[in-house]
Amino acid sequence: MRDSVLATEVLEPYAQALMSLAQSQNLMEPFGENVNALLSLLRDSEDLNQFLESPLVPPDSKKAVLQQVVGDQVHPYMKNFLMLLVDRRRIQFLGGICKQYQALLRELNQTVLAEVTSTVELNDEQKQTVRDRVIAMTKARQVDLDTKIDPELIGGVIIKVGSQIVDASLRGQLRRISLRLSSAT
Incomplete structure (x- = not known):
């Protein structure tokens, strides 16, 4: 039950918003590649996961680390999206949002x-x-x-x-x- 509420209340709206932005700018595939890279990064670094999920870490520190980690590897819109997630205290859901985006992209591409x-x-x-x-x-x-x-x-x-x-x-x-x-x- 908790997972379905989390998906409908947090993951889906943010993934839909990211997909809407991607479609309006014709960036669905580049965003898909960015999302794959972010998921790989999260999968490979438990320390990064814990850092982003910690409520004790100030938002500015999370933004600085994200800027350093992703650098120019992701599209500027994607970087802005990550900063928005930090501002809205939703960065701990990044992995779920990325997976939801992948599902939307798969559906779009059949x-x-x-x-x-x-x-x-x-x-x-x-x-x-x-x-x-x-x-x-x-x-x-x-x-x-x-x-x-x-x-x-x-x-x-x-x-x-x-x-x-x-x-x-x-x-x-x-x-x-x-x-x-x-x-x-």
Whole structure:
């Protein structure tokens, strides 16, 4: 419940505002690249997350660090958006707002997100095979892959697109065989 309220009250309005700005300036893709870079930055630096989320850190310090960290790597409008989030005390929601923006951009581009879990890193050919399978399943124009590694799968992959899950892992196959054997007795 709390997550859905957070999404509708905070994340969606800010992501929508960012998308409106991007559309009015024809900057949807550059903003998408900026958002990906920001998410990567947040994912790679727990210290930055804690710094931005801390209510004890003054807004001017947060702005100075953001200016230093993002520098000229993001569009000036995106930098202004980050400063606005600091001013409105919403910078701690940056990751969620970025993910919401990505979802809006995917919807606009008729792109779906496929979460792929495998035992080892997929090569380009395997990634393309997964993309082709997801396009056939969803009729989307494009597919973005979010890959994760889980050695406990033993082999194969699990593909999740929205609420659909394709479990082509050895662990899943063994579980299905076990269920069949236990129901047959």
